Amino acid sequence: MPAPHQPVEIREFPEPALEPGSMLLRTMLSEVCGTDVHLWHGRLAGVPYPIIPGHVSIGRVDKMRGPILAADGRAIREGDRIVFYDVHRTCGRCYACAVSGTPTKCASRKVYGITDSARDGLFGGWSEAIYLEPGVVSAVLPDSVSPEDYIGGGCGLITAVHAIDRAAIRLADRVLVQGTGAVGLCTIALARLSGASTIVAIGAPADRLDLARRMGATLTLDLDLSSEDTRRARVLDATGGRGVDVGIEAAGSPRAVEEGLTLICDGGRYVIAGHYTNAGASRINAHEHINRKHLEIRGCWGSEAGHFLRALTVLDMHAHAVPFRDIGARVYSLADINTALADAEAMRLPKALVDPARS
Amino acid sequence: MPAPHQPVEIREFPEPALEPGSMLLRTMLSEVCGTDVHLWHGRLAGVPYPIIPGHVSIGRVDKMRGPILAADGRAIREGDRIVFYDVHRTCGRCYACAVSGTPTKCASRKVYGITDSARDGLFGGWSEAIYLEPGVVSAVLPDSVSPEDYIGGGCGLITAVHAIDRAAIRLADRVLVQGTGAVGLCTIALARLSGASTIVAIGAPADRLDLARRMGATLTLDLDLSSEDTRRARVLDATGGRGVDVGIEAAGSPRAVEEGLTLICDGGRYVIAGHYTNAGASRINAHEHINRKHLEIRGCWGSEAGHFLRALTVLDMHAHAVPFRDIGARVYSLADINTALADAEAMRLPKALVDPARS
Amino acid sequence: MPAPHQPVEIREFPEPALEPGSMLLRTMLSEVCGTDVHLWHGRLAGVPYPIIPGHVSIGRVDKMRGPILAADGRAIREGDRIVFYDVHRTCGRCYACAVSGTPTKCASRKVYGITDSARDGLFGGWSEAIYLEPGVVSAVLPDSVSPEDYIGGGCGLITAVHAIDRAAIRLADRVLVQGTGAVGLCTIALARLSGASTIVAIGAPADRLDLARRMGATLTLDLDLSSEDTRRARVLDATGGRGVDVGIEAAGSPRAVEEGLTLICDGGRYVIAGHYTNAGASRINAHEHINRKHLEIRGCWGSEAGHFLRALTVLDMHAHAVPFRDIGARVYSLADINTALADAEAMRLPKALVDPARS
């Protein structure tokens, strides 16, 4: 991606020399996520274009200068299928890291596919090879999980693990998920796995709501085909007139925030996890929706290595039963990458995948 | 108070018969708080006018049908100076009480001075006598605390204890308090007593900001004499450019919520405790102020018996050093009660007190 | 139960007059739980013998003096299958209720089957009829749940909901449950439903461990057939050498506490939910097992109405798939009640049920 709003180009790079503790992966699958669309639109500050996008990926170890230990302490070997936490550096010393306990806000954070220039190396998944520098948190993909399972969840699943932590769902809680993109769909599945009872999903279009039901939603409401009043009536009807205990916003729309707050019960929680770019302001009545309800609203930014590792455990246990792989709707070659980006931009599918080896 | 928007009248009531466990107090002081103004404006739903306002009060035991135990287990005696928790009934069985852990949202809650009709008895402090029904949570005022200390804090202090709990201030946190009415002033003092370092107060006019400093504020900003940009610059300057760790809104204004969220640091908390009536919507950018900041916003409604009891401990320890009494600016007789209400409505003073024995 | 250590007798009682808001249930099933054995051993203080034991029960509405609303707001009708929260009174005003947020520690708590004398009425489930006084938190059993499902979980399930809340399991956490009685078995199921990955159960004998696996345990260790060293090695092996994230003690043995603390990882949590009577002291090394591990240990006493209501939701969703009913191993008539008590005392089965209508 040479610059915002310009077509992505295929370029050749020299094979990097391997430092001790580093490895070179032969990319199996990467993804096009909402962040990549934002990168293309130039909506993230400080990005050192040209970049190689693709922050969550899976690859096979082609070369390594070991020994290298995976996060669970086992030695990595050539040929292993490797996945890795995309944030490859945080400082551990700044106010965000050290004092406020919010490493996802560290100003020195480096993220594969986003913060490294293509001039500096193979730091992105839209490439035949990925350079894993020493110290990247990596793991061998469990045998029970296919590359399609992993990348179907992808960065959305990792974000969803963080959102579910912030939501602090109690057994039998009623949950609302707004948005049926990759983050929303994964959040629905994780809410189910966390013991939620009623799970209401609001989204569109029909095929995503169908997938939402297969991920675990007990009630789906089509944003395009229903009025806000109708949706409110349906949610109250499904929750004994009280509203849901927990709402999780994964839609990125100011309207979603306005609607979500009307659907939470007194004493409930509302997690805002979808506003990764500025989509404008919401009109919120602090009396009706926050103070009088004794509500709690929690922002949720980025994810930590622990979310990545726990996402792997979730996949290992549940990928056979939960259709994470169906989120990754279509696989594109590098030659078709601009089509993939256009399809993602138009939200024609929940997620476009990239297979750099495909011709 | 016969009805909304009508002058308060002085009426005679028969002396009530005392049930076992009840007592009759000779009122020493009561207060006119913001809720009373809202009652007068008819802005609270379901109020059974005519009512006797005055929800937080102090009185001396005139008659009692004992034995009656105070909340600390000691026996109450005639002549004791008694203060009591104004919420005299919650059901303990409903969803709010039993499931969501939010008894301040119980639909059966009965509150002195607000939810009982004057036809049902002496359930308010703007009266020479107050009937304490059996089971009201009551306490003997510590000897170290004067009636003026107690009623100076009054309901604002109890609300502030709840807000401070919700704020979960850590030692050395930097705190913003918006609003310099009774709740705001008490919150400033409690933030100081909870270990806050920098305490910024935004309010008006000058004499209240002076009192705010005496309550513990380290920086006061006059809402009427400064621009939002100036205030923001001052807050950033006082916090190393990061914003405060914790903000507490006690202003009741939609603009305060909009401004407050811009002044909190990444990973911070914001408590909304001042929106007891509907003052309209705030424009909030969920990306900038909640999601990207990984912020937490907490509504805070009403107070529980524990907040009342802990407020007494705070007064016992600190009333000699913290000028809670100065919040209660002026004492009115029952004959002047409409003047008191008008002064409170016009916010000419932080709090008007009522002494029913004064002629 | 006329007194500790004496055979339970069958007595006739007059039909109670119904106050407004009360109802009379025709008992369908009740249970013999560990508490009943303790009652029989005289190990609980202040019990007003003679009592009618049976604190968790299900019955059909025989007579009622309505209208009466269930906890979800719907009107109860004659013939409905009713279940109810056994704690029928707490004060809501004492230090435990009002200040420390621990209503299960209220000194005025009244519990069906435990704290009411048989002289005062039909307050227990080992009886053909149960008197539900006004205000008891009650619910209509969902159609999807059989009496056997409900009473199989019984009080153990409600206790387990509370223990799971205290455990605050995060998605993918590794969990240890000690004890395979009714509470332990239910806790295993709820840990699974809350998103635990590895679930280790330690208990005995073999048939209970078999049931533990069917409830969701991924690894079971027989307390009688393995050494502590072996168990420790197995747990470390199952958790990458770190120990479990969360341990829940439901065994009631001082040895269990000692062993449990050695199996938790750094930064983990340990919930003690099985020590309802005094079984003696545990030897705990505060350096090795608490301070150096940065551990958190949480006691868990009794349960609240919310736990009861959420247990019903869990049953409604999962009773078809989770074999709660298999915990209730055998049904006894009132004539055989002393045999039931003896079987429970000898722990010959996880739970004995009582069907007062059986002859």
Added chain:
Amino acid sequence: MPAPHQPVEIREFPEPALEPGSMLLRTMLSEVCGTDVHLWHGRLAGVPYPIIPGHVSIGRVDKMRGPILAADGRAIREGDRIVFYDVHRTCGRCYACAVSGTPTKCASRKVYGITDSARDGLFGGWSEAIYLEPGVVSAVLPDSVSPEDYIGGGCGLITAVHAIDRAAIRLADRVLVQGTGAVGLCTIALARLSGASTIVAIGAPADRLDLARRMGATLTLDLDLSSEDTRRARVLDATGGRGVDVGIEAAGSPRAVEEGLTLICDGGRYVIAGHYTNAGASRINAHEHINRKHLEIRGCWGSEAGHFLRALTVLDMHAHAVPFRDIGARVYSLADINTALADAEAMRLPKALVDPARS
């Protein structure tokens, strides 16, 4: 310190070459804390003797290879009085750092004065000069704080900030602190600053209890001159018969843990912060003191950079009024270091200070 149980020797080291971002401090004051005694006894595993002890220290910038930013973002200059967080490396990637949120348990943690061999450089404060490697979290001591204030609190104050965080004291809580060494004395002061009401200190001898009162204790009990029964009666008397809301153990004795648990009220919290070495087991009755009390026990290990930085804020605000400096009872030269160590070992004073420039 060449090896355990051997006299500390004075050695000469060459002046280190400065890497970019590093600096050399001229030591003003360092301390002898309990950890140093443990180091001398050889009770910490993996220490690479010979070492230069002294993990918390203050020094003046002698040379620097800048620019170097302090933690608050300001540029450090030669001549500044610098204090620094003794943990100079954690990995940020391991399970403790990345998943369980317990960086104080990171296996790669490097700590000044403890984990670095004297062969590797000047990594300890019992030395005329200290080498601050690049990236050490450092701060300029506020003008209002003297070196004696800072080192009086020293590592005990930083540990105490962590313990106070774990204790989550609410305004007006009653608090017990066990132990009147440096950690205990600092904890007393911080409990007071956090809004505690009653503060009971148990310790010895008389002069430390006197200092405890000056730090903020409202009741002191001499461990040597009172029986456990007497102490229990005094604590119950001071807390309305309930026991304290929060207990903090800073004594390091198994007996203290046993006693502490009997003094906490139902629903209370108990922080174990003093067991830094293995002093043997405590006998704890899980029924009486944990389960039935619905208690919470929290271990507290080490401290994070945030605790260090917030300790500085506390000193800046309160060192004029709280006698932290009086904890540092006596200053020793390097020539007298073995006497200092012997005095600390014998607990003849709360803390021995080291001034390497003193002859």
